[in-house]
Amino acid sequence: MNEKIINFLDKDISRRNFLGILFGGCISFSLRDFFYLYNYKNPRLLRPPGAVKEDKFLALCIRCQACVKVCPTKTLQPTTFEAGIFGIYTPRLEPKIAGCEMTMACAKVCPTGALKEIKKEDMKIGLANIDKETCINWKEGKLCLICVEHCPTLALGVDKKKRPILIPEKCNGCAICENVCPVKEPSIIVLNIGEKRY
Amino acid sequence: MLTRREFLSKLIQITTAGILFPSNFKNIFFTKLEGAPLSDLVVVEGVNLKEMLYKGLQDFGGIKKFVKKDDFVIIHPNISWSGTPDMAVNTNPDLVGELVELCFSAGAKKVKVIDHTIRVPITTFGQSGIESAVKKAKGEIKAINSQGDFYKVKCKGTKVLKEVEIANDLKKADVLINVPVAKVHSATELTMCMKNLMGLVWDRKYFHGSDLNQCIIDLNKVIKPKLNILDATRILLTNGPQGSGKVRKLNKIALGKSTVEVDAFGCTLFNIKPEEIVYLKKAQEQKLGEIDINKLKIKYIKV
Numbered sequence: 001m002n003e004k005i006i007n008f009l010d011k012d013i014s015r016r017n018f019l020g021i022l023f024g025g026c027i028s029f030s031l032r033d034f035f036y037l038y039n040y041k042n043p044r045l046l047r048p049p050g051a052v053k054e055d056k057f058l059a060l061c062i063r064c065q066a067c068v069k070v071c072p073t074k075t076l077q078p079t080t081f082e083a084g085i086f087g088i089y090t091p092r093l094e095p096k097i098a099g100c101e102m103t104m105a106c107a108k109v110c111p112t113g114a115l116k117e118i119k120k121e122d123m124k125i126g127l128a129n130i131d132k133e134t135c136i137n138w139k140e141g142k143l144c145l146i147c148v149e150h151c152p153t154l155a156l157g158v159d160k161k162k163r164p165i166l167i168p169e170k171c172n173g174c175a176i177c178e179n180v181c182p183v184k185e186p187s188i189i190v191l192n193i194g195e196k197r198y
Numbered sequence: 199m200l201t202r203r204e205f206l207s208k209l210i211q212i213t214t215a216g217i218l219f220p221s222n223f224k225n226i227f228f229t230k231l232e233g234a235p236l237s238d239l240v241v242v243e244g245v246n247l248k249e250m251l252y253k254g255l256q257d258f259g260g261i262k263k264f265v266k267k268d269d270f271v272i273i274h275p276n277i278s279w280s281g282t283p284d285m286a287v288n289t290n291p292d293l294v295g296e297l298v299e300l301c302f303s304a305g306a307k308k309v310k311v312i313d314h315t316i317r318v319p320i321t322t323f324g325q326s327g328i329e330s331a332v333k334k335a336k337g338e339i340k341a342i343n344s345q346g347d348f349y350k351v352k353c354k355g356t357k358v359l360k361e362v363e364i365a366n367d368l369k370k371a372d373v374l375i376n377v378p379v380a381k382v383h384s385a386t387e388l389t390m391c392m393k394n395l396m397g398l399v400w401d402r403k404y405f406h407g408s409d410l411n412q413c414i415i416d417l418n419k420v421i422k423p424k425l426n427i428l429d430a431t432r433i434l435l436t437n438g439p440q441g442s443g444k445v446r447k448l449n450k451i452a453l454g455k456s457t458v459e460v461d462a463f464g465c466t467l468f469n470i471k472p473e474e475i476v477y478l479k480k481a482q483e484q485k486l487g488e489i490d491i492n493k494l495k496i497k498y499i500k501v
Contacts, residue, residue, distance in 0.1 A: 072318045101280075101318055136407065145385035146406040150316065154437060158384060182407030 039084035043191040046093035046175060048076055049100065049123040050107045050116040053197045060114035063089040067106035067115060073098035075175070076106060093125070095190060099176030100125070102152070116198045124196040126173025128155070128188050130166055135187035137163045147177035147188050164188075237495040238488075239454040239463055244501030247296050247431075247451075253499050254453045255300075264425050267305035269372040272365075273297060273337075274423070276379050276394055278316040279440060280325050286434040287441040288326035289379045293429050293451065295331030297377065302336070309337040312367055313397045319343065342367075348400040351420060357484075358409045359416035363400035368421065376423035376457065380430045380464050382438035385410060387475050389439050390464040391426045391457040392418050411477040418457055418486060426460045428452040430467055458487030459494055466491060 039045070040054055048067060051057050068076045068091055075098040078089045093100055102123060107115040132138040137145060141161075148156040148164050155170035156177065175190040200208075242254040255261050265271055275289035283291055294311060301309045311332050315322045319341035323329035332339045342348070348363040368374065378394030385406070386393060395417050396402055405413040430450040437443030448467060454460040458481045462472040472478045472489040482489045 072320055101321065103318070103321065142407075143385055143410050144406045146403070148384040149439060152440065154440070162385075180403065182403035 036081070036084040037086055039082065039087065042082055043193065044189075045079070045082050046095075046126050046173065046190060046192055047195070047197075048091050048093065048106045048115055049102070049104065049125055050118040051125075051197060052114055052116060057114050057197075058083070058087055058090065060112045061090050062112055062114075064111060065089075065091075066109040066111065067091050070105045070109045072103055072105060073101050075100055075179075093175055095175040095178040095186070097179070099150075099179045100174040101176070102174065118198070122196070123172045123174075124194065125192065126171075126175070126190045126195055127168060127193040128166055128171050128173065128175075128177055128190050130164060131187045131189070134183055134185065135164070136183060144182065146180050146182060150176050150180045152176060237497040238456070238459050239452060239494055239496045240499065241450060241452045241463065241496060242499045242501060243448075243450045245449060246501060247290070247292050248299075249501045250451055251293075251296055251300055251427075253501055254451065257497055258425075258453070258455075261300050261304045264375070265301050265304040265306050265373055268307045269305070270370055271301045271306045271309045271373045271375065272367055272371040273301070273309065273311045273375045273377060274313060274394070274398060275311065275328060275377040275429075276397065277311075277313040277319075277322050277326050277328050277341075278397060280317045280321040281441050282325055283327050284432070284445065285441045286379060286381065286432045286445045287439065288322070288328065289377050290429050290431045291327035291331040293427070293431065294328050294377060295335045297375065297427070298332055298335035298337035301373075301375075306373075309335075310367060310371075311337055311339040312342050312365060314343060314347075314365070314399065314402075315341050315397075342398075345400055353416060353420050356416035356419055358412045359420070362417065362420060364421060365398045368398065373425075374421070374423045376426045378426075378428060379433075380428055380467060381434040382436065382443075382468065384438065386414070386477060388461075388465060388468060388470065390428055390461045391423075392461050392477060392481070395421050395423075395457070411480060414477045415481050415484060415486060418481070423457065424455070426454050426457050428454075428460050428464050430464070433467055435468070456487040458482070458489060462487075462489040462491060462494065463496065 075093050076091045077094040079087055079092050083090055102120045107117040136142045153170050153172055155167050156164050157167055159165050173190050177188045178186045178190050181188050240254045240257045242250040244250045275294050277288050279287040281287035298309050329339055342365050347366055349366050350361055350363050352361055353359050376391055378391050381389050383389040392414055430448045432445050432447045435444040435446055452460050452463050461478055465472045478489050
């Protein structure tokens with residue numbers, strides 16, 4: 001082995017070096033999301049209804065923000081790094097702001113066909129998941145059921161003890177339930193599992 | 199002509215009766231003079247909504263008892279969901295329209311229809327038909343969907359709700375008329391007058407996150423509508439409050455001054471006892487109103 005390397009390994013690490021490595025490590029770790037060129041696997045990336053397959057979508061979308069502007073609930077927001085560097089400024093759903101109310105206004109204005117006009121009933125952009133550990137209905141036995149009240153496809157039902165249960169076949173991933181959940185870190189979140197792409 | 203002797207003896211009779219039985223005395227002599235309502239609730243059945251409203255209000259002394267000249271009237275129907283009138287998820291548009299017209303006829307200066315909608319207003323206002331009905335009657339309609347439309351009030355005598363943000367318009371309004379539709383509800387079993395007031399509140403997540411039933415009661419202590427008109431022209435029996443579910447036509451409206459009492463009657467439309475609804479039972483315990491149907495004076499009218 002090179003003499004220099006042997007010398008380096010033999011020496012104890014200096015405080016300056018140790019702190020430098022620690023600091024650099026922290027920064028690069030926190031920035032790890034930004035270094036993806038594509039981020040196909042992000043389960044929280046909800047595309048608007050009628051979106052074509054991801055690689056085709058990234059090619060077709062010209063980032064004109066027409067869909068973002070026209071969305072009546074303002075749930076469509078441009079991505080930063082959620083879809084990778086090549087996906088910057090493409091539309092996605094932001095459940096913190098609102099859910100999708102299936103007005104299908106986005107597909108009507110899309111100039112390039114990255115969003116296809118589909119029927120309301122065919123929409124499938126994700127699947128809701130109830131976290132029974134944090135849901136106040138399941139954990140504390142409180143009467144909330146706000147997600148059941150708001151679900152537009154009646155995919156959320158109530159069991160005998162008045163707790164919300166999901167009927168996966170009916171869920172279309174509109175993310176309204178996540179938007180209305182009163183828990184700080186929503187107990188019901190929507191992931192893009194089983195999304196339909198065209 | 200009365201003689202002096204007769205007059206004096208009658209006077210003594212009446213005053214002694216008044217002293218001995220003050221409540222009876224008041225009932226016999228002053229009810230009609232004061233124009234106080236003869237009944238707590240009026241239930242009207244029929245098809246012609248205009249006539250139904252008119253006949254129903256007559257028992258309370260007409261619309262002029264509630265709406266004075268140059269008043270600013272707020273009407274709060276349920277326009278929260280996207281659904282056509284026959285789905286029974288929103289208030290009957292014709293009823294809201296007729297009510298706006300009636301308020302103008304009583305001399306109201308301004309009539310505003312407001313609701314904090316759950317779905318986006320472009321779909322709910324259009325599909326429910328309420329927007330066109332209100333505009334036809336020359337009223338104003340507004341969705342109060344941003345935080346700027348609300349102001350904070352401190353609550354007194356409440357249990358859970360200490361502070362609540364309610365609609366700005368209530369500050370300036372002279373009259374609030376609550377016009378809910380009767381529906382089943384996934385969380386609270388039924389939703390009628392009491393629950394409908396949540397449409398005037400900004401942070402409804404807090405209600406669900408803390409104690410929904412008690413919060414509804416507390417809200418009813420803060421906001422008190424002068425008149426409640428329960429729309430049971432058709433009621434939703436399943437999948438409420440969102441729809442779409444089973445709908446039954448009843449062609450009824452119920453009018454009353456107390457949200458609790460109107461709701462107690464509303465329960466009978468679903469064949470449910472008022473005591474089975476948690477927030478109604480608690481409301482009675484906290485002395486917000488009577489929920490025993492047999493103790494309420496209900497007048498039934500057919501038009």
